[in-house]
Structure formats: structure tokens, C-alpha cells
Amino acid sequence: MLDVSEKIKTLRTAKAIARIKVSPETIEKINKKEIEKGDIFEVSRAVAALSAKKTSEILPFCHNIPIEWVGCDVRIQDGFLDVEVTVKTIARTGCEMEALFAVSTCALNIYDMLKPYDKQIVIEEIKLVEKTGGKSEFKEKVKEDFKAGVLVVSDSVYAGKKQDKAGKEIIKILSENGIKNIEYKIVPDEIEMIRKEVLSWCENGFDLVITTGGTGLSPRDTTPEAIKPIIEKDISSIMEFARFYGAERTPYTMLSRGLSGIKGKTLILTLPGSTRGARETMMALFPYILHIYRIMGGGGH
Missing domain, CATH: 3.30.70.640 (Molybdopterin cofactor biosynthesis C (MoaC) domain)
Incomplete structure (x- = not known):
């Protein structure tokens, strides 16, 4: 089986x-x-x-x-x-x-x-x-120049005290979905540094930005606070769908504060920092989320 x-x-x-x-x-x-x-x-x-x-x-x-x-x-x-x-x-x-x-x-x-x-x-x-x-019925063809940014938000990973696994898992799943042009960065749990990197990718025409880490409830978890002010169109339903998917696997999903939305033409997703949480969110959203680019381009369902 x-x-x-x-x-x-x-x-x-x-x-x-x-x-x-x-x-x-x-x-x-x-x-x-x-x-x-x-x-x-x-x-x-x-x-x-x-x-x-x-x-x-x-x-x-x-x-x-x-x-x-x-x-x-x-x-x-x-x-x-x-x-x-x-x-x-x-x-x-x-x-x-x-x-x-x-x-x-x-x-x-x-x-x-x-x-x-x-x-x-x-x-x-x-x-x-x-x-x-x-899944095969919902696959979307990704344009050749599609650009994605993966931002790992972690004090310990930034300081070299811990190896990043969640960000690498996200990159792996993006690649499996036909996205090859991926930029990867690591920042500490600092609001201004998080916001600066995400804004830079948005201003440079990136189609997708995914952060991993900082969506929980610890004193240093500030990713939602960094991202919320720059989102122009809130799409809360994306992360609610991911939480619904995660809730079938662990009740702790309710503690995630991840959010999602659009800045210009860039879709921004904030994922949990754990490898398991990041993978589960990616499996819940991909390839289905790629349909959003057809809608943003004026196409229909």
C-alpha cells in the first residue's frame, strides 16, 4: 500500500x-x-x-x-x-x-x-x-523566467549554530514543481532585516517569496509583524488552508501565525521554521497555489 x-x-x-x-x-x-x-x-x-x-x-x-x-x-x-x-x-x-x-x-x-x-x-x-x-489535474506550467526567493529566518542558523533544513526542503519542493530560479538567504529574527530582504525581492520583480521561521509565539518570533505592513492584498485563506491541512496531522498547527498576501506582483508566504511544518505547508499548497498567477494575469479558473 x-x-x-x-x-x-x-x-x-x-x-x-x-x-x-x-x-x-x-x-x-x-x-x-x-x-x-x-x-x-x-x-x-x-x-x-x-x-x-x-x-x-x-x-x-x-x-x-x-x-x-x-x-x-x-x-x-x-x-x-x-x-x-x-x-x-x-x-x-x-x-x-x-x-x-x-x-x-x-x-x-x-x-x-x-x-x-x-x-x-x-x-x-x-x-x-x-x-x-x-494533483496531476491541478498542475500549472511555470514560466521560464519565474523567480522565487526563500528566506530562512532564524537567529541560530544565521549565527552558524544550527544547520538549515526547512529552507532546503522548500527549495527541493519548488524545484519539483518546475521552479528553477531560486534565491536563498538567511537572516536573524529581526523585523527590519526580514522586511528589507523581502522588499528587495518584491522590488526586483520576484514572482514568489517564501519565508520559513518566526511564525510562532516565542519572544523572537516576529516574521508576521515584519511582513504584514508590506502586504497590499491579504490572502488569509492560503495559510488557513495550510493550517487546515496541518490540523489533520497535529493540533499544534493552531499556534502558527503564518500569513500570506501580495505585494505588487509578488506572492508572499510565511511558513513555519520546523522542517516538518515547512514541508507540510508546501505539500498542502503546491502545485495548487501556482494557479494564482493565471488569476493575477487576468485569466480564469
């Missing part, structure tokens, strides 16, 4: 189909409702719903995800029974296996219901035809 704990929950859908070859006589019996075991159309809807919800109990590497909706459609076409199953979930991983498992079970159940009348039934095809949702 793969670890999906760092993913965010999104609406995901999957559609799978099966084709079942049956005889003309069998199709006639179906149309005349002469199948002793019942109506294959109605039974298939029940089988699809039950099977989708039971997938993780049979397939050991499938996650037990919440099934929000299952639709099943059976059509008679050119000597075939075409079965289509659609599954919806709001989860950290997709539901394609649930759709495939449900359509397969429907095909087997139809086979079972029709086999007393037809000894030549063939399940000819089972395949996934559509899948939506997840």
Missing part, C-alpha cells in the same frame, strides 16, 4: 466499462423480462454500489476510501451488453480500482444471471475509460 498521507483530499471520479457478448435469444429474454434471477439492469446497479464499497476488502493494496456516489448503466447494443460504472470520491487517492472492480463484478453477475440461457457468453473487454482529480 502506498503512503498517501501527504496528499490533499480532492473530488475524484473514475469511469470503467465492460462488454459482454450474448446471443440474440438472450437479448430477447432480457427485453421480455424473462430472466428468472431478476432484472439485470436493476440488479447491476445494486451490485455496482456494493462492489465499489467492498473493493479494499478484496484487493489488499487498495485504500479504504469513502464512496460518495456510484452510477451504473447497462445498455444493449449490437449484440453486446455494455456496462458502464462511474465512481466518485473525495479522498487523497483515486477511485479507478473501485470503478474497475465494480464493473468487473457487474459483468460476472450478469454472466451468472444469464448462463442458464446462454452457454456462449463472453466478457470481451474491461477497461478504465476516464479518470479525474488528484
Whole structure:
């Protein structure tokens, strides 16, 4: 089983189909409702719903995800029974296996219901035809000259008493999201020095500035105080979303004072100083946050 704990929950859908070859006589019996075991159309809807919800109990590497909706459609076409199953979930991983498992079970159940009348039934095809949702659907292409600044705010790191890990983790995740032009600096927990570096990047046309450290409640934590006066458009919802993500992992997320907003054309994000806190925030926001540049440029969703 793969670890999906760092993913965010999104609406995901999957559609799978099966084709079942049956005889003309069998199709006639179906149309005349002469199948002793019942109506294959109605039974298939029940089988699809039950099977989708039971997938993780049979397939050991499938996650037990919440099934929000299952639709099943059976059509008679050119000597075939075409079965289509659609599954919806709001989860950290997709539901394609649930759709495939449900359509397969429907095909087997139809086979079972029709086999007393037809000894030549063939399940000819089972395949996934559509899948939506997840990180790949929200990826944005980053322009070639995109510039980002990562500012580590820490007295101990600035003094050389401690190695920076959070800033390096942020750079790593930015690189994974196609951002290559990254400037990296370290400052102590001093309001004026923090503000000076961030303003310098904004004035030099940086697209993104991320600070790490100084967002907590200790006497030296002053990053929000340094950044708040220079933000022209507050976007509190960004960090609230990150805190919501973090709250599922630790209750201490409530103690973070990170903020976010825009200065000119620069997006500013203030992240926690711990490596874990910085990584969790980055995983919550990227690549989704990159959509903001399309909106800022006058584009739509």
C-alpha cells in the first residue's frame, strides 16, 4: 500500500466499462423480462454500489476510501451488453480500482444471471475509460523566467549554530514543481532585516517569496509583524488552508501565525521554521497555489 498521507483530499471520479457478448435469444429474454434471477439492469446497479464499497476488502493494496456516489448503466447494443460504472470520491487517492472492480463484478453477475440461457457468453473487454482529480489535474506550467526567493529566518542558523533544513526542503519542493530560479538567504529574527530582504525581492520583480521561521509565539518570533505592513492584498485563506491541512496531522498547527498576501506582483508566504511544518505547508499548497498567477494575469479558473 502506498503512503498517501501527504496528499490533499480532492473530488475524484473514475469511469470503467465492460462488454459482454450474448446471443440474440438472450437479448430477447432480457427485453421480455424473462430472466428468472431478476432484472439485470436493476440488479447491476445494486451490485455496482456494493462492489465499489467492498473493493479494499478484496484487493489488499487498495485504500479504504469513502464512496460518495456510484452510477451504473447497462445498455444493449449490437449484440453486446455494455456496462458502464462511474465512481466518485473525495479522498487523497483515486477511485479507478473501485470503478474497475465494480464493473468487473457487474459483468460476472450478469454472466451468472444469464448462463442458464446462454452457454456462449463472453466478457470481451474491461477497461478504465476516464479518470479525474488528484494533483496531476491541478498542475500549472511555470514560466521560464519565474523567480522565487526563500528566506530562512532564524537567529541560530544565521549565527552558524544550527544547520538549515526547512529552507532546503522548500527549495527541493519548488524545484519539483518546475521552479528553477531560486534565491536563498538567511537572516536573524529581526523585523527590519526580514522586511528589507523581502522588499528587495518584491522590488526586483520576484514572482514568489517564501519565508520559513518566526511564525510562532516565542519572544523572537516576529516574521508576521515584519511582513504584514508590506502586504497590499491579504490572502488569509492560503495559510488557513495550510493550517487546515496541518490540523489533520497535529493540533499544534493552531499556534502558527503564518500569513500570506501580495505585494505588487509578488506572492508572499510565511511558513513555519520546523522542517516538518515547512514541508507540510508546501505539500498542502503546491502545485495548487501556482494557479494564482493565471488569476493575477487576468485569466480564469
